[in-house]
Each structure stands twice: as C-alpha cells, then as structure tokens.
Amino acid sequence: MTPALFQIENLRVAYPNARQANGTEVAWAVDDVSLMLQPGERLGLVGESGCGKSTLGRAAMRLLPSEARIEGQVRFNGESVFDFAPERLRQFRGEAIALIFQDPMTRLNPLMTIGEHCVETLRYHQSNLSKQAAKEKALATLEAVNIPANRWNQYPHEFSGGMRQRVAIALALMLNPKLIVADEPTTSLDVTVSAQILRELTRLCEERQMALMLISHDLAMVGEYCDRIAVMYQGKVVETGPALSVLTHPQHLYTQSLLKAALHIQSGSQGLTSLQTERTEDSEHRFEEANYKISPETRRDQNSKLKTQNSSPFLRLENLQQHYTLEQNFVARLLFSSEDRTIRAVDGVTLELYPGEILGLVGESGCGKSTLSRTILHLIRPTAGRVEFLGQNLTQASGQELRQQRRQMQMVFQDPHACLNPLMTVGESIADPLLIHRLADASTARQQVIQMLERVGLTPASDYYDRYPKDLSGGQQQRVAIARALITRPKLLICDEPVSMLDASVQAQVLELMLELKREFDLTYLFITHDLWVARFLCDRIAVMNAGKIVELGTTAGVFSNPQHSYTKTLLEAAPLLSRLKTPISN
Numbered sequence: 001m002t003p004a005l006f007q008i009e010n011l012r013v014a015y016p017n018a019r020q021a022n023g024t025e026v027a028w029a030v031d032d033v034s035l036m037l038q039p040g041e042r043l044g045l046v047g048e049s050g051c052g053k054s055t056l057g058r059a060a061m062r063l064l065p066s067e068a069r070i071e072g073q074v075r076f077n078g079e080s081v082f083d084f085a086p087e088r089l090r091q092f093r094g095e096a097i098a099l100i101f102q103d104p105m106t107r108l109n110p111l112m113t114i115g116e117h118c119v120e121t122l123r124y125h126q127s128n129l130s131k132q133a134a135k136e137k138a139l140a141t142l143e144a145v146n147i148p149a150n151r152w153n154q155y156p157h158e159f160s161g162g163m164r165q166r167v168a169i170a171l172a173l174m175l176n177p178k179l180i181v182a183d184e185p186t187t188s189l190d191v192t193v194s195a196q197i198l199r200e201l202t203r204l205c206e207e208r209q210m211a212l213m214l215i216s217h218d219l220a221m222v223g224e225y226c227d228r229i230a231v232m233y234q235g236k237v238v239e240t241g242p243a244l245s246v247l248t249h250p251q252h253l254y255t256q257s258l259l260k261a262a263l264h265i266q267s268g269s270q271g272l273t274s275l276q277t278e279r280t281e282d283s284e285h286r287f288e289e290a291n292y293k294i295s296p297e298t299r300r301d302q303n304s305k306l307k308t309q310n311s312s313p314f315l316r317l318e319n320l321q322q323h324y325t326l327e328q329n330f331v332a333r334l335l336f337s338s339e340d341r342t343i344r345a346v347d348g349v350t351l352e353l354y355p356g357e358i359l360g361l362v363g364e365s366g367c368g369k370s371t372l373s374r375t376i377l378h379l380i381r382p383t384a385g386r387v388e389f390l391g392q393n394l395t396q397a398s399g400q401e402l403r404q405q406r407r408q409m410q411m412v413f414q415d416p417h418a419c420l421n422p423l424m425t426v427g428e429s430i431a432d433p434l435l436i437h438r439l440a441d442a443s444t445a446r447q448q449v450i451q452m453l454e455r456v457g458l459t460p461a462s463d464y465y466d467r468y469p470k471d472l473s474g475g476q477q478q479r480v481a482i483a484r485a486l487i488t489r490p491k492l493l494i495c496d497e498p499v500s501m502l503d504a505s506v507q508a509q510v511l512e513l514m515l516e517l518k519r520e521f522d523l524t525y526l527f528i529t530h531d532l533w534v535a536r537f538l539c540d541r542i543a544v545m546n547a548g549k550i551v552e553l554g555t556t557a558g559v560f561s562n563p564q565h566s567y568t569k570t571l572l573e574a575a576p577l578l579s580r581l582k583t584p585i586s587n
Helices: 053-060 086-096 114-125 131-144 161-173 191-208 219-225 243-248 253-266 296-308 330-335 369-376 399-406 426-436 442-455 461-465 474-486 504-521 532-538 556-561 566-574
Strands: 006-014 030-037 042-046 069-076 097-100 179-183 211-215 228-233 236-242 315-325 342-353 358-363 384-389 409-412 492-496 524-529 541-546 549-555
Touching: 006 053, 030 053, 030 236, 042 053, 042 219, 053 069, 053 097, 053 179, 053 211, 086 097, 086 114, 097 161, 114 131, 114 161, 131 161, 161 179, 161 191, 191 211, 191 219, 191 566, 219 243, 219 253, 228 243, 228 253, 236 243, 236 253, 253 504, 253 532, 315 369, 342 369, 342 549, 358 369, 358 532, 369 384, 369 492, 369 524, 399 409, 409 474, 426 442, 426 461, 426 474, 442 461, 442 474, 474 504, 504 532, 524 532, 532 556, 541 556, 541 566, 549 556, 549 566
Parallel strands: 042 211, 042 228, 097 179, 179 211, 358 524, 358 541, 409 492, 492 524
Antiparallel strands: 006 030, 006 069, 228 236, 315 342, 315 384, 541 549
16 A cells, blocks of 8 residues: 555644643643545644644644643654654755745745746755756746746735745746645735636646645635645544535534534625534533524615715715835846836725715725725825825824724734734733824723723633733634724724635534624724635625736625626636535535
8 A cells, every 4th residue: 555645643733832621631722633644635624723723733744842741753755754854844844845834924035036036946945056057947837826027026025915925836846846835825915816826836746746734714715726625623623534525524523513614614604603612611622502693684774875876975985096116226127117117005095985984995916905994094194196084184194193093993914923022911911002093091091991801802801901812813813903993983894804714514603793893882894804605794895806906896785796807707707616516415
C-alpha cells in the first residue's frame, strides 16, 4: 500500500497554562485528532472559530510556541516532522509544505516591496537561480493571482487586504510544494478571485499531485473544491467523509447546525430560523436549537424606508474621487506613463444613502470599497468630489467639525482584533470613545459600557468588562467592536466586512444582532462585503463596485434576480452556493 503523503496520528496540542474550568485537567486545543492526505487529495477542515483548526495547521509545520504541549505524531512521506533537524525543517517549510495564513501581514514584511518578497523566497530555496530568472518566475506567479506587474515595487501597506492575501498565496505557490495548508486563504477575497485561485489550486493538485488542506468556515466553497471534509468541534474531529456526503447527509448534530446556519444566510430571508449551538455540561456535547427570529414586519419596515426616496438623503456622495500616484524610481518612470502610475481607487462615485436603510457595497478585493468608506469618514481626504452628511459638506469641514460629526459616524472593521488595543480591557476599549468626546465621566461611562455589553450579548457583562481581546473568540471580539462603535449613539454605521472572518453559526448570530440593534438605535448601515449571500440576507439595496466605479445600483431583489451589468453577473455566477448541491441536505 502506498504510504500517505501526510498523516496526523492521535495529535493533541495544549497551550501553556491552558486548563479546564476545574483547574486540574489540561485544556486541549487539539484533542486526539487523526487525519490522512494522499498525493493530489483536497481535504476541507471546517468548524467554528476557536475549535482548533488553525492550531492543527500550525502544529503540522512546527510553528507552535516551544512551550506548547504536543502529543501524537505528524508524518510527511513517512518521516516524523517532529524529528526534523533545523536545516531539514527549513527545507521542509516552503519546498515540501507551504502555509497560507488567514492574515497576510503575518507573512509579509512591511519594510520589503512585493518584488523583494518574491525574489527572496525563490533565491533562498533555489540559490542557483539568477535575480532576473527569479523575477520572471515571480511575475508569472503574481499574474496568476491577478497582481499586475506595475505593483512590483509597492509595499504591503499600499495594497488592499484582499490583494495582500493574493500575494501571500503567490508566495506559497512559488516553490511548487507537495502540500499546501491554506488557513482561511480566501476570507478577504471576492468570489471571482476566490474562484480563480481555488481553480488554480485544484488544477495544480491534479497536475503535480499536490495535496491541499483547506481550513475554512465557508461550507459552500469547501464543498465545491474539496474531495473530503473533516468537521472539528472543541478540538475534536466529530465527522469526516466525502464532501458531498457530509454536506448532503450530515450525521453529527454539530455539522447539521453549521449547515442550517449557512443555509439560513444564503436563503436571503431574515424570517427563517437559524441555529445557535450550545455546549452542555455533560461529556457528550449535545446541541440545542435556539430560535431567534426577525419578524416579517421587520423587513416591511426596512423596505418602507425606501419609499422615502423623495426626502433628503442621509448621506450624499457626488463624483467622489480618491487617486494615488505610485512612487517609482527613475527607470520605472521612463517605462511607465503617468496614467500607469495613477491608481484610481475611487473614481467618480455618486451615491445616496437614506435614513434607516441598509445599503450593501459589494465588489472584488482592491476595487475601492474600503478606500471609499475611509474617504466618507475623512480618515483620508478625497482627491476631488463632495461628501455631504446630514446636510453638511464634510469636504469643507474643519478638524473640529469633523470630530463632532464622527460621533454620528462610526465604523466596524473587518478584523476586530486589529482594531482593539491589546493593552486595554474590553471595558476600557468601549468606554474610550465616551471619554474622548467627553460624553461621560468614568463612573457614568462604566455604567453605559455594562449596559452595552449586555445589549450585544456578552453576558454577564461583569465577566467580560475586565478581559482583554486575546481572551475572547473571534465572534466575541466582533461583538466588542460593535459595542464600541455604538457607544456614542451614532446615526450611521459603516461596516467593512464585519463577519467575513466568522464561521457560519457565529455569522448568523452577529447579523441577527446587527438587525436588532438597527431597530433599537434607529441606525443606518453602509455594509461593505464581498459575500453576496450575506449582502442579500441583510441589505435593502445593493451597489456593485468595480475598478473604483459603481457599475450597478438597485434593490437587493432586483440585483439578484435580474442583474444588468456583466460584472454583476460574473460575481453571482462565481459565488459558491450550498443549494446548488445535487442532493438536498437532510434534517
């Protein structure tokens, strides 16, 4: 029998000082997991945030802290990875197995250009390769992930989050590894680029007999591109099998709850019942259904807001532009025209947002969505155009006037961990805006924070007030970020991919929470996302953005049922959808 390319045997991992609630037993982040991959096989590893997926991937490459407790075995081509000498380990990482991180900035050096990253990676492992040959190979790989040659001399901070992820994927593919461990590789990418990259990975797996371990919370994507699926919960693999079988006839209750939560979002109906998994105290980890419904009146109320189109817009953008000029050396300036050196991140956007509505902004990574949001808030000044908020022209406002208006405009970012100060407790982070704007003293602020923590579902609030962000799961961190944004009682909330890093069950909970908070606080949302099904679930209108321009704008139902622009059609065709599976999911 041919030995497996990659084999995990009874692996257990515990982080330093990790203990169960009773304080005596070790809390295993990965608990007795065994998996196997054959050459060319694609395995999808799914589960909620904090279940141990990423820990498993890092353990496979010996990237865990030296203090971590590890039991079991990891073998590559029959060799024990845990027994590799330092030189063999360096060769193993990159040439034999490559890891694509969820956050590309953990892979990219902010002081190196994209070109320098590529050349260094190639020449470190292939020292006989000339610099010119390395550049040619790197450019071809970057082109495969839609990074144009004129971005070669730029730094990571000059790229959007999605484009940085494309670079990280290109670096992983550069050395033609035998196995790629991809940890949420397309979280920040739009559906078209995700489809292109995953199709490319699938092709490489077939041609080069390269295995793929795809760690993801996107069940539809995993089902479309993987041969097998392994479902993790609380550090254990609770179900494994062929992808179609797991997604159409799930056996474990946790797998069923994940699928129902994903279908709840993809259905586009806020009135359906979604599921929240709850762990009981017994060792069997049973699951209970928790119904949390949004009444049909909610949707009618939201849609009625759209009938006020003859009233004054809440937010108006007129021919808004945000252009950047690339800084290049003398030779590059000779080779490229001034047009080639100009990046039109936002290129003449005209848009109106009305009180009480949820406007979805969708488009591929790098199309200008996040830049548009920061320009609206005047975190960056526009190159040209006009931003009018509550009747005031922000482009002509003074610094003091902008600070006052920002009380009414708040933002929820994609990565809550990155926007929360790791040195501040949850309570301090949420109270900070109140103190900055002098809306409350320390005592009053604490009372308001406790109330807001309760409102966003972090109960009992006293347990969370003194915790630090690192002590929370991804879903809990995002709830803290939402609480921080709402504490000043804003009128407009700009949400930049707020649920893209969350698994399906937590996504459903956070989206339902945002709808409840919208009604309670009379909020207006500008909701930025590359997930079309999330946009359909949540939004009243959809604006489709491509290359800095709004190419289509209409009601959610109209855009999804009768798209007019070819780019919108391409997005819809590329989006993975669970209901496209041939066999209906069993209850």
